[in-house]
Amino acid sequence: MTEKSDRTRLIASATRRGQGRRPVAPPIERASTLLNDTPGAMRDEGRGPVYGIEDLSAARALRDLLCDLEGATDAWLVPSGLAAVTVPLTALLRSGDEVLTTDALYGPSRRFLKRHMGARGVTTAFHDAAASVEDILASITDRTRLLLIESPASLTFEMLDVPALAAACRARGVLTVMDNTWGAGLAFRPLAHGVDVSVQAVTKYVSGHSDLLMGSIAVAGSSLGRPIAETLEDLGWRVSPDDAWLALRGLRTLPLRYQEQARSARVVADWLNARPEVADILYPALPGTPDHDLWTRNYTGAASIFGVVMKGGDETAAHALMSALELFGLGYSWGGFESLITHETGQLSGRRSPPALAGQLLRLHVGLEDPRDLIADLESPPVGSRVTIQPPNSGAATAAICIHSGCGIIMMLATPPSTIRPAMTQPAQLFRDRRRATQPPATTAASQANTTQALAASEAEATICFRSSGSAGSRPAGGGIAACPAISSPIRTTNATTTPATIPRIVLSIGRPLQNMSGKP
Numbered sequence: 158m159t160e161k162s163d164r165t166r167l168i169a170s171a172t173r174r175g176q177g178r179r180p181v182a183p184p185i186e187r188a189s190t191l192l193n194d195t196p197g198a199m200r201d202e203g204r205g206p207v208y209g210i211e212d213l214s215a216a217r218a219l220r221d222l223l224c225d226l227e228g229a230t231d232a233w234l235v236p237s238g239l240a241a242v243t244v245p246l247t248a249l250l251r252s253g254d255e256v257l258t259t260d261a262l263y264g265p266s267r268r269f270l271k272r273h274m275g276a277r278g279v280t281t282a283f284h285d286a287a288a289s290v291e292d293i294l295a296s297i298t299d300r301t302r303l304l305l306i307e308s309p310a311s312l313t314f315e316m317l318d319v320p321a322l323a324a325a326c327r328a329r330g331v332l333t334v335m336d337n338t339w340g341a342g343l344a345f346r347p348l349a350h351g352v353d354v355s356v357q358a359v360t361k362y363v364s365g366h367s368d369l370l371m372g373s374i375a376v377a378g379s380s381l382g383r384p385i386a387e388t389l390e391d392l393g394w395r396v397s398p399d400d401a402w403l404a405l406r407g408l409r410t411l412p413l414r415y416q417e418q419a420r421s422a423r424v425v426a427d428w429l430n431a432r433p434e435v436a437d438i439l440y441p442a443l444p445g446t447p448d449h450d451l452w453t454r455n456y457t458g459a460a461s462i463f464g465v466v467m468k469g470g471d472e473t474a475a476h477a478l479m480s481a482l483e484l485f486g487l488g489y490s491w492g493g494f495e496s497l498i499t500h501e502t503g504q505l506s507g508r509r510s511p512p513a514l515a516g517q518l519l520r521l522h523v524g525l526e527d528p529r530d531l532i533a534d535l536e537s538p539p540v541g542s543r544v545t546i547q548p549p550n551s552g553a554a555t556a557a558i559c560i561h562s563g564c565g566i567i568m569m570l571a572t573p574p575s576t577i578r579p580a581m582t583q584p585a586q587l588f589r590d591r592r593r594a595t596q597p598p599a600t601t602a603a604s605q606a607n608t609t610q611a612l613a614a615s616e617a618e619a620t621i622c623f624r625s626s627g628s629a630g631s632r633p634a635g636g637g638i639a640a641c642p643a644i645s646s647p648i649r650t651t652n653a654t655t656t657p658a659t660i661p662r663i664v665l666s667i668g669r670p671l672q673n674m675s676g677k678p
Contacts (some may be wrong), residue, residue, distance in 0.1 A: 163343055164412040166225055166627055170218075172410070186213040187533070210393065216401035220409055223363075225393020226342040229375035231382045233389055234396045238338060240253045240387030241372025242266050243273070245334050246353045246387035247305070249381065252278030254302035257293070259317075260508050262284035263336070269509065270305075283509055286315040293317075294325050304542070307333040309448070312501050312520060314439040314447035314464055320455060323351030332381070337361070338492070343415050344458035348377040354385075360675050361492025362460070365407040369400040373644050413445070414494070414525065418461035422523040426463055426507075428532050436515035461523040462491045464501070467516040475500045475517040483533040484526055491522035496531055498522075537647030 160471070161169065171181050193199045199207065206213060210642065212220065214236055223232040246269070250256065256270060260283040264280050280300070284293045289536040293304070304326050308317040319335065326333050334354040335347040341362040347355040358477040376382045389395075396404075423442065430438045440463030442450040466473070479487060485498040502518045505511040523531065550634035 162225065162412075167411065168224060168410055170222060170225070176481060182406065183214050183218060183402070184214060185398050185488055186375075187398050203360045207529075208501070210395055212395065212401075213398050215405050216396060219401050219405045219408065221376060222405070223342070223373050226408075227355055227373075227375040227378065228346055229310070229355070230377055230379065231386075232373055232375040233385065234359070234401065235374065235389070235394050236396055237370045238356075238360050238372040239265050240394065241356035241358065241374050242305075242334070242336060242373060243269050244357065244388055244392075244394070245385055246270070247272060247392075248281075248384040249332060249334075249354075250274060250279045250302055252276075253300065254278075255280045255300040256303050256305055257282045257283055257284060257296055257301050257308050257331075258305035259284060259286050259288075259307055259315075260510055261315060262305070262307055263311040264504065264507060266305070266307075268335075285510065286310045286313060286508075286512070290318050290321045290325065294324060294329075297326075297329060297331060301331055303332040303334060306333060306347075308335065309339055309441055311517070312464060313505060314448075316441045316451045318451055319345070319347065319352065323347075323353075327351055329351075339460045340456065340458075341411065341415055341460065341492075343412060344456045344460070348375065350455070353377075355383055358492075359404050360490065362415055363408050363411055363492075364404050365411065365493060366403070367490060367493030367495065369403050370574070371400055371404055380401060387422075401497050402590055415458065415460075418525060419459045420525055421519075421528040422459070422461035422463065423528070424528040424530055425521070425523050425535075428536070429465055429644040434468055434617055435465060436465075437466040439466065460492070463521060465519045465521055466514045467519065468611070469515075470517045472500065472502070472517070475519060479573075482534050483537075484531055486519070491524075491562045494525045496522060496524040502570065639678070 179518055191206060198204060235244055282296060284296050308318060309315060323333050335351045335352045337345060337347050337355050338357040338361050354438060355375045357373055359373050374385060426440050426443050429435050432648050440446060441448040442459035479498050486494045488497050499520045501520050592649045
C-alpha cells in the first residue's frame with residue numbers, strides 16, 4: 158500500500174485495531190500518584206510511568222503523533238513554544254560556545270540568548286535577516302557550535318535556504334536547531350532536510366484553538382536526544398494532561414485547518430497587495446515577493462500569517478485602523494481559528510539593523526472566517542477612516558476628521574454651517590461604527606444641529622466635537638476642541654496655504670480604514 162497522507166495518518170492512529178473496546182478520543186488521565194499492586198512493581202519502569210511527572214496517556218499519544226509528523230525518532234513536550242527553543246540551547250551549549258542566528262530572531266529567544274546563555278559564557282553572533290547561505294557560512298567561526306534557524310523570520314518573514322544551510326553546517330560540525338512553527342511539520346520537515354533539532358510552538362497550529370501553551374522538540378537520532386531528555390528531566394518540565402489532550406485533539410484536524418487558512422490568507426494578501434495604501438506585503442508564499450522562489454522550492458504550503466507595510470502613517474494611525482476593524486482580534490499569537498492583527502513597527506527597534514520600511518508594519522493572522530468577510534471588514538467604512546468629500550465650488554479643501562485611537566473621540570471641522578448641506582449624504586451610514594452594530598437612520602441635507610444629532614446617534618459611545626473658524630454660535634453646544642483633550646494637532650490640511658484658523662470650506666472625511674494610514678489622522 159502506498160504511504161498515507163498526513164491527513165490520513167493523524168486520524169488513522171485513533172482507529173487502529175487490536176486495542177479492544179475504547180473511546181475514539183482517549184480519556185484524560187490526571188494524576189500525581191500512580192498506584193501499584195506490589196512493592197516490586199513500584200519501580201518497574203517497563204510497566205509505564207511511575208509518577209505523574211512522567212508523560213501520561215494523552216501526552217504519550219501526542220508525542221507519538223508528532224514523531225510521525227516530523228519524521229523523528231523522539232519528541233518531547235514542554236510548557237511553551239519559547240521553552241522548545243531554550244531547552245535545546247541549554248542542553249547542547251557550554252561555556253565558550255557561540256550561537257549564530259538571524260538578526261530578526263523572535264524577541265524572547267533573543268532575550269534568552271543575551272540574558273541566560275550570556276551568563277553561562279555562551280556568546281551570540283547575528284547574521285542579516287536576508288543573508289545568503291554564503292554570507293551566513295562566512296560568519297561561522299571556530300567557536301560556533303550551533304546555528305539557530307528561524308525561517309521565515311519573525312515579523313518580517315525573510316526566508317533562508319534551510320536545506321543548503323543544514324548540509325553545510327553538518328559538514329563543518331555545526332549543529333542546527335530550527336523553529337518550524339510556520340511550517341508546522343506539514344509544509345516543511347526540517348529533519349528530512351538535514352536539520353538536527355526541529356522545534357515548534359504547539360500553542361499555534363497544532364493546538365489550533367488558542368486555549369493552551371505548549372512546545373515540542375523533535376530529533377532524528379539518540380546522540381542529541383539524550384542530552385535534551387536529561388535536561389528536561391533535570392528541569393522537571395512537563396505539560397499538563399489537559400493541555401496534552403487538547404493539543405492531541407487539535408492535531409487531528411491540523412492539515413485541514415492549515416490548508417484552509419493558507420488559502421484564505423492568500424486571498425486576503427492578494428487583495429491587500431493591490432491596494433494603493435499598501436507599500437509591501439511580507440509573505441514568501443505571495444508571487445513577486447523576494448523569497449518566493451525559496452518558498453516554492455522548499456515548502457509544500459504556507460502559514461496564514463504575514464506582514465503588511467502601509468504607506469506612511471504613524472502609531473496613532475495604525476491604532477486607529479486596528480480599532481476600526483470588527484473581525485480581526487487585537488491580540489498576540491497566531492495559528493488559532495480566529496483572525497488577529499498587531500502593530501509591529503516598534504518591535505523592530507531591538508534589531509541591530511532594523512529594516513527600512515516604507516511605513517507602519519502590521520501583522521495579520523488569517524483565521525477560519527470567510528476571506529470575503531475579512532476583506533469586507535478591511536474595506537468597510539467605520540469611524541476614523543478618511544476620504545475627502547467636499548461640496549461643489551468649495552475652493553481649497555482641508556481634511557476634517559480625526560479619531561483618537563484610545564477613546565474613539567471624533568472631531569469634524571465645519572464652517573460655515575450652511576456649507577454642510579451639499580456635502581452630507583447619509584452621514585449616519587457613512588459614520589457608523591460597525592463594531593457596535595448600530596444602524597441609525599440615514600440623514601440627508603441636514604442642518605448642522607441635526608447632523609450633529611445624527612452623528613451622535615450613530616456613535617453612541619463617542620464624543621462628537623466641532624471646531625469652527627467662524628463665530629462661537631456656529632458650534633453645537635458642548636462641542637469645540639476643549640471636548641477633545643486627548644487629540645493633539647488634529648487638523649491636517651490638503652492645501653499648504655490653508656491654516657486651521659482660516660478654513661474656507663467644510664470637507665467631510667469619511668471612508669475606509671486602510672486610507673487612515675496615508676498620514677497622520
